[in-house]
Amino acid sequence: MNVKISALCLFISSFAIAQSAISGWVYEDSNGNSVKEKREKGVANVAVSNGVEVVLTDKNGRYTLPLYGHHTVFVIKPEGYRTKVDANNLTQFYYHHKPKGSPATFKYKGTSPTGKPASDLNFPLYKNDESKDFQILVFGDPQPYNLKEIDYFRRGIINEVKNNRRNAVFGISLGDLVGDDLSLHQPYIKAVKEIGLPWYNVIGNHDMNFDAVEDHLSDETFEENFGPANYAFNYGNVHFMVLDDILYPDPRDGKGYWGGFREDQLKFIENSLKHVPKNKLVVLAFHIQMMPEREGDDHFRLSDRKKLFDLLKPFENVLMMSAHTHKQTQIFYGKGEGWEGASNLHEYNVGTTSGDWYSGTVDSSGVPASVMRDGTYRGYSFIDFKDNKYSIQYKAAGMPEEFQIKLYVPQVIASRRNSARIVANFFMGSKNDVVEFRVDGGDWKPLSYTESLDPSFLQSVMKWDSTNELLQGRRPSNAEESKHIWSAPFPGKLPLGVHKLQVRATDRYGKVHTAEQNFEVKEPNPVP
Template sequence: MKHLLKYLFVCFVCAVNMSVMAQPVADVKGQVKCQGKGLSNVVVTNGFDCVLTDAEGRYALPYHRDARFVYVTTPAGYLPQREKSLPHYYKRIESSVGSYDFTLTKNPKNDNKHICLVQSDVQAAKASDIEGYVKYLKDVRQFVDKQKSSDIFVLDCGDIVGNAPAIFPSYIQSSDVLDLPFYRAVGNHDMEYGVRSYEHSYKTFEEYFGPIYYSFNRGKAHYIVLNNCFYINRHYRYIGYIDERTLQWIEKDLSFVPKDHLVFVTMHIPTSSTKELKFNALLPDETSNASSIYDLLAGYDAHIFTGHTHYNWNVVFNDKLMEHNTAAVCGTFWKAEICTDGTPSGYGVYEVNGNQVTWKYKSAGYPLDYQFKGYPVGSSEENPQDIIANVWNWDEQWKVEWYENGKCMGEMQRFEGYDPEAKIICSDKERMVYDWIMPIKTEHLFKATPQDKNAAIEVVVTDRFGNVYKQNIK
């Protein structure tokens, strides 16, 4: 009898537990409002599922055990609340919270026309690096102050710090001076190293900046920010890779975006430096499964913003897809104000009007029309008889011509080589400190051989939008 009672008690406990387990876990729900009224048709996500708010602005997302945040894809015409440079479009999921409500504000400016500033690789590792970042931000502030009527925000392509999470607060405080929203991507130097898996590598970043992938809208443009730094925990290694969870979310996110809208994707590691993807690649400097993101973007006019390489380079994959790899804010690792390809420290300026976009690269400390640097005969060790032009934001639709004593001599020849100034700077090992800092070859160099080395030389560069830039080579 004793054993029978024990058996019945165990059965009862199991039945109760099974009943509890069978109960559906509560949805993650809430309301999206503006000025006290619910907003309909706003996309809300937990990083796995995406839903639209109803007529009263209410939503309900199915419970997902791995979801850490619930967040809003801010619709055109609205802004999330923010604390200086930190937009508050997300809330951390906690068992004690019953409703996750969001309050948006109407954008006081016309976001159909807006300006997106793209920066990358601040890579601050110590206090002196933050001082360099503050100096750089003075240039950004001057640019922004001239655009007071425009809707402006910043996209940061990652490597905010240099393996120094303790610097995050200083970086945030410095960025706050612009009083603009910053939308940030994870860089490989922003990850937590020494953890056991990829899923733990971005936890510190999340504590400061929220979800590692998300989206928002401005006018007829849709912006997606991703993490493609896949930590593999072998000698602190990583590859460029977008995991399946993220790809599935992108597919759901894009299902709400009309095909006539522009799409901009921001992440740290480039997808590819060439039009043709490299074969059998597990790469730390390119995205191994880049074709997956290309497939998802098919049918949209799309642009990809990346950093990581510390040089400037554009890849036109086709007439609807282009990648802009942006040079480093830190220049040559805060040892010089140009990068190892000769591109000055700076940022991309993208002006969006409806579903059209134009862009320039803004060199910090220079006027916006400073789009290339010319070098006289004798500057290049590899091409001592030639004048050289470094046109850092070049793509196939640009034209680079030269004049000798006022006569047009035609287009300059593009070649792969070293920027003369970058080569000199990197050879100064005392200044560079680190032996591994080296100049890199770039393909945005142009050369021509004057008939008279003492002639008056002028280089004339025309960008894809018809803007003309001139420089006398002395």
């Protein structure tokens, strides 16, 4: 039996029981040895799951769950407690029940056979002083394809974050931890360890076992390295749910993948939410965004999305987080998308730490600038929670914290018949935000929201296409429509000389962000 007691923080006694059920204790491990002792009290009303059913411990901290097949048993961390972390800062809250182990034919190793479980499967907890006001770190798609890109990730993101993690109490990566080569999971883990925070991980479509012929087996290497692909935990007044929303192989044709959920996953979500008070904030973390990017895009099974929305409907406060697109978008669902909640449902499609797959020329740290196709600079996010509310701030890697708006402003314009425009890319913006400008301290005037290409990013791509010699690095991807662009014509009758343009954006949380740039007005230079 391959039970990693030190890694899993579990104590399993030596008495075997039948395969039909598993029981154990959730207890307060007062001496920290991960062994349930008689004097150590059980913790009541703690949720424990086998990946489908969810039960609560009794008044003594005892639980019993059905045990069958090939799955993982885990505790759903309650508010005010913590689980242990291993030497790599990975949270330890689970036990793999895989009697026959992962398929031996897989290219990348999964879990070795665990055999029969012992009589008691116990989960230690530790008292933790948790404020209802707290902060977390969020990474989208590190996605290194080789060790060189692991080094880019470490130098471009990890070195910055570990020296300025603000007040974050834990972090989470939203999938595509690596790029298909699952042997890179361990170097990724070693890199994130340096931040020094407990870390949760979501599976992405580039973290799967492509050898799998059934979806439930596509997570085997991920699960061995990180734990279950579907799980939940509580912190403060927030219930977090981490979900695998990738169906592989695609059930429509057996090729590729499709966004969606299996029925057992939806049942887990339903059973977990039964034990969550309706006034809590529910935060869902998954990889593939649920909104089609364009008409005709069927990347996600909409019937599964509707089932999820129906389960979330009773909750007034919900945030969904995804990555995958290598762009950044604020998505809002209403009745037209099948959401029946009291107010629009927010999905934050997070910008990525790898940006545009480590493309472009290098920045001052020697890492490819990798600006994303919508003009968002590569980076990461901080989410602040205050009771059951939240606010988000994006941090562009290698840039000052106040860098939230990228301006595209001609350095010089003609004083007459000028068609140039002011363009502002507000990375965290959405169409309902207010973005304004003024010149030389005058009155603030609105810029108009537009979904268009970012001219600064387009200009950087054209630099590659107009050179006679290949530039160092990799050509960026082609520009794609950005969901956070505002523009306006220059005011008329500006006097000749240098002027100061200021732009301010007020986000959905009421925070004001600013940017400024000078430009010059000159007399036209007509053709003779």
